[in-house]
Amino acid sequence: MHQTLTRNIPVSGPWITDHEVGYVTDAARNAWQEHAGVYHDRFEARFAAWVGRRHAIALPSCTSAIHLALAALDIGPGDEVIVPEITWIASAAPIVYVGATPVFADIDPATWCLCPESLQRAITPNTRAVIAVDVYGGLPDMAAIEAVTEPRGIPVIEDAAEAIGAEQRGRRAGSFGLAGVFSFHGSKTLTTGEGGMLVTDDETLRNRCLMLRDHGRAPGDTLFVNTVFAYKYRMSAMQAAMGLAQLERADEIVDRKRAILEWYEEDLGAVDGLRLNPHPPDGRGGAWMVTATWDERFEIDKHGLAAQLSKAGIDTRPFFHPLSSLPACADLPSARGARERNPVAYQLAPRGINLPSGLQLTRDDVRYVAEKLRRILRVHRHRE
Numbered sequence: 433m434h435q436t437l438t439r440n441i442p443v444s445g446p447w448i449t450d451h452e453v454g455y456v457t458d459a460a461r462n463a464w465q466e467h468a469g470v471y472h473d474r475f476e477a478r479f480a481a482w483v484g485r486r487h488a489i490a491l492p493s494c495t496s497a498i499h500l501a502l503a504a505l506d507i508g509p510g511d512e513v514i515v516p517e518i519t520w521i522a523s524a525a526p527i528v529y530v531g532a533t534p535v536f537a538d539i540d541p542a543t544w545c546l547c548p549e550s551l552q553r554a555i556t557p558n559t560r561a562v563i564a565v566d567v568y569g570g571l572p573d574m575a576a577i578e579a580v581t582e583p584r585g586i587p588v589i590e591d592a593a594e595a596i597g598a599e600q601r602g603r604r605a606g607s608f609g610l611a612g613v614f615s616f617h618g619s620k621t622l623t624t625g626e627g628g629m630l631v632t633d634d635e636t637l638r639n640r641c642l643m644l645r646d647h648g649r650a651p652g653d654t655l656f657v658n659t660v661f662a663y664k665y666r667m668s669a670m671q672a673a674m675g676l677a678q679l680e681r682a683d684e685i686v687d688r689k690r691a692i693l694e695w696y697e698e699d700l701g702a703v704d705g706l707r708l709n710p711h712p713p714d715g716r717g718g719a720w721m722v723t724a725t726w727d728e729r730f731e732i733d734k735h736g737l738a739a740q741l742s743k744a745g746i747d748t749r750p751f752f753h754p755l756s757s758l759p760a761c762a763d764l765p766s767a768r769g770a771r772e773r774n775p776v777a778y779q780l781a782p783r784g785i786n787l788p789s790g791l792q793l794t795r796d797d798v799r800y801v802a803e804k805l806r807r808i809l810r811v812h813r814h815r816e
C-alpha cells in the first residue's frame with residue numbers, strides 16, 4: 433500500500449509549561465515602572481548560582497554577550513581573537529564588530545571543540561582573547577586550553593550557547609575562563625524566545641559590561657549621564673520571566689535532552705562508521721543537538737542525507753561549515769591556507785548532520801528517525 437507522509441519532525445523545539453506561561457503573564461501585567469527589574473534580578477541571581485559564577489547579566493542574545501565581552505576588554509583594530517573553525521558564525525561575528533581579526537583554529541576530533549595544540553599554534557603577539565566554544569552541548573578539554581592561555585595571560589571567553597547543563601571536572605559549562613556566554617534562542621535547551629546571558633566572577637568586567645550595555649551609563653546612574661557612545665543590550669521583563677521559569681525547571685529539561693541522546697545511542701550505536709556526539713573529557717555533555725557524523729565508507733554528504741531525510745518528514749541541520757570556508761570570511765587573512773592548517777574541521781564538516789533533538793520528541797519519533805537514517809546509509813555504503 434502507498435504510504436503517505438504522516439510525520440513532520442522538527443529539528444528543535446522548547447518545552448514550555450503552565451509554569452512559564454504563568455510567570456510571563458505576571459510579567460506582562462505587573463513588571464513595569466519600579467517593578468520592571470524584578471524578574472531580571474531573580475533570573476540573574478539564580479542563573480549565576482546555577483552556573484557557579486558571581487555575576488550574571490541578562491542580554492538580548494548570546495551574540496550581544498560576546499560583543500560586550502570583547503568591547504569590555506577593549507579589543508579593537510590590530511588585535512586578533514582565536515575562534516574554532518566549527519561553530520555558528522555568531523561566535524566570530526562580534527570580533528569583526530569591534531574591528532579585530534578572527535583567527536581560526538582547528539577542532540579536536542575527540543571533542544569536536546577547539547583543539548589545544550592548534551590553539552597554541554595560532555597564537556601571535558597580537559592575540560588578545562580566545563573564544564572557546566562548547567559545540568552541540570559538548571565541551572573542549574578546558575584544562576588543556578587553560579594550560580595554553582593562562583601562562584600567556586590571554587583571556588578566554590567560553591561560548592556556552594549550546595551547552596547549558598554540560599559539566600567538566602565538577603564545574604558547569606559557562607564557568608570556565610574570564611566569562612561565559614549563553615543563548616536562549618528558541619532552538620536552545622532553555623529558551624526565552626530570543627535572549628542571552630553573560631556570566632563572570634570578575635567585578636571589573638561586570639561593571640564595564642553594565643556600562644557598555646546601557647549607552648555608557650555607569651551602573652546605578654540616575655542622572656542620565658552617558659560617559660561614552662555604547663550599546664543598548666537589554667532583555668525584556670517578559671523574557672526574564674520566561675527564563676526564570678525555564679531555569680527553575682533546568683534539571684528536568686537537561687535530563688530530557690540527555691534521554692533523547694541516549695535513545696539515539698541505543699538505536700544507532702551499533703552502526704559501524706557512524707558516530708554520535710562525543711562525551712566531554714572528565715564530564716557530561718548537555719546533549720543540546722544530537723549530531724551524527726559518518727566516515728568515507730558512506731558515499732553521501734550532509735546535504736544529500738538532509739534531502740533524503742526531509743522526504744521522510746525529518747528536519748535536520750547541516751554540521752557547521754568551517755568558518756574559513758564561508759563567503760563571509762573569504763577576505764580574512766586566517767582563511768588563507770585554512771583547509772591545510774585545520775584538516776580535522778574540513779574532514780568532519782561535510783559528513784555531519786544535526787538530527788531532530790526537540791524537547792517534544794517521543795521515543796517512537798527517535799526510532800523512526802534512526803530507522804530512516806540506517807536505511808539511507810545502508811544504500812550509500814561503499815562496497816569493499
Ligand SMILES: Cc1ncc(COP(=O)(O)O)c(C=O)c1O
Pocket residue numbers: 492493494495496519520522523565566591593594614615616617627628
Ligand atoms: C555557539 C553559538 N554561539 C553563539 C550563538 C548566538 O546566540 P544568539 O542567537 O542568542 O545570539 C549561537 C546560537 O545559535 C551558538 O550556537
